[in-house]
Amino acid sequence: MTRTAFRIAIERAKPLGARQELALLREAYARRPDAPLLRLKLASALIEQDAFDTVIALFDEDVPQNHGESAVLVQALFARGTLTDTHRAVGVLENLPVGPSHAQVLADQAKAYRRLGQRDVAHDRLVRALALAPANLDACMRMAAMHLEADDPDAAIAMLDALADAGVSHGYAFAARARALACAGRIEEARIATGFDAFHHAGTIDTPPGFTRAGFDAALARALLDHPEQRFGRYGTASEQTWRIDKPAVGNVPLVDLLLDTIVRAAERHVAAIADSDHPWVRARPDAGLLNCWCVITDGAGYESWHIHPSAWLSGVYYVQVPHGITNGTDAGGCIAFGLSDEEVGTQAAAAYGVDLVRPETGMLMLFPSHSYHRTFPHGTSERRICLAFDICAA
Incomplete structure (x- = not known):
């Protein structure tokens, strides 16, 4: 079947720079600290400026109110990366109710448990994440990495084959296939898979x-x-x-x-x-x-x-x-x-x-x-x- 010509649009630029936007959000939040949407927008803007300590401090006296706030807090905790931060991230993630983004929550739980050395728990979370959402990028990346860390490229290839059969075709899947093929000694196949x-x-x-x-x-x-x-x-x-x-x-x-x-x-x-x-x-x-x-x-x-x-x-x-x-x-x-x-x-x-x-x-x-x-x-x-x-x- 002939496909239509590929057309590319350019992402529209915001009228304000990130620093200007952050300054306005700080001022607005200072006036309305009880507004949860403002807190989420401020936390997201702070993440963009790598202000992880400030993001975490926003939630020190109040727990996240929704999935959006929890995701931003977990991102800041992972970025700061202390052992205490990782344990706190687990607590936040494990207490989230099941919702439309639960596959991503499971993939993030796996990231935290891997950091804590609990590989079996991490593996379980990734299996569940991929069952819910086979196209989840992070779950694919982390599961492939775990197979390669275990010196089992064939398991990674089998997983990626199953995802491909399910229609998954994102960048992590293509990249992981090349890595797994190379680790298995199938060098020419790895280069063809990359397609560079x-x-x-x-x-x-x-x-x-x-x-x-x-x-x-x-x-x-x-x-x-x-x-x-x-x-x-x-x-x-x-x-x-x-x-x-x-x-x-x-x-x-x-x-x-x-x-x-x-x-x-x-x-x-x-x-x-x-x-x-x-x-x-x-x-x-x-x-x-x-x-x-x-x-x-x-x-x-x-x-x-x-x-x-x-x-x-x-x-x-x-x-x-x-x-x-x-x-x-x-x-x-x-x-x-x-x-x-x-x-x-x-x-x-x-x-x-x-x-x-x-x-x-x-x-x-x-x-x-x-x-x-x-x-x-x-x-x-x-x-x-x-x-x-x-x-x-x-x-």
Whole structure:
């Protein structure tokens, strides 16, 4: 059956930055501390700023009132991560009534019990979570990880086969299959399962009207370096010692809008070019896409550790500014690598799988399946490396 053309919309930027929104919520909550919806919104905004102690303090004198508040509190407790926090998270999660999100509650219980060393209890919770919601990302990830930690890749593959038969096709499932196949010594199958070789793209994009290529990139670099939402570090991301802008399109940044429009056209062309493939990842393409983006700015010591983008289908990066020492270098400094982490699959399997190293240059666009494991390396130069990364998720 012929599918309709893939169309991508761009996530609409909020009129306020995260810091402005947080300031307004603080003021509103100070006036109405008895308003539960305000407390939930404030706690969620604080989570975005990594203010975990403050979130936990919001609930020190009052228990969470609903699933939403419980989820935010548990997120903060997991992030702070003390033994006391983990025990408290278990208490919150175990006392939640069964509801529509119970599979996620069970997956989070498993996370807590694994931290406490209670693997049998964690396994039980994951079995129940997947029975309730086979497509739950966290349950899939944690169950596959438990099988691989037990040196049983065949059990992980069998679980993933069963999920695939049930129609599950998210990023964690694709990534876990590649890891399990590599751990089982089935290296070529692992590379095919990832699909990076067949489906990645690296090249240039159309220059936005009214600009030269160099002029546009230089102007965009200045706009991003002056962005008011720039921050150092971000919990829960792969970024290490980096500056980030979580929502670069917030406010009046027309150059970001121009770039995103151009990226959308390039991504739609790429998806059309691979549409005839029978690969499971291509078959799992959503009917329509929604693009969201963020900016990563690295000094010489900054880098990204191994990671995937499990909630997305197609991901990519546009290189706004790349130091000459990276583009003209001979080592891995500042490059992006695609492969598997030796910490997750072992040194032998990671080496057998191999690494695809891509040397970036200013003005280059990369596209790749979101479940492809990738990382970057410190570039060690005195200049900044600036890129705009993005995910294309189901709309």
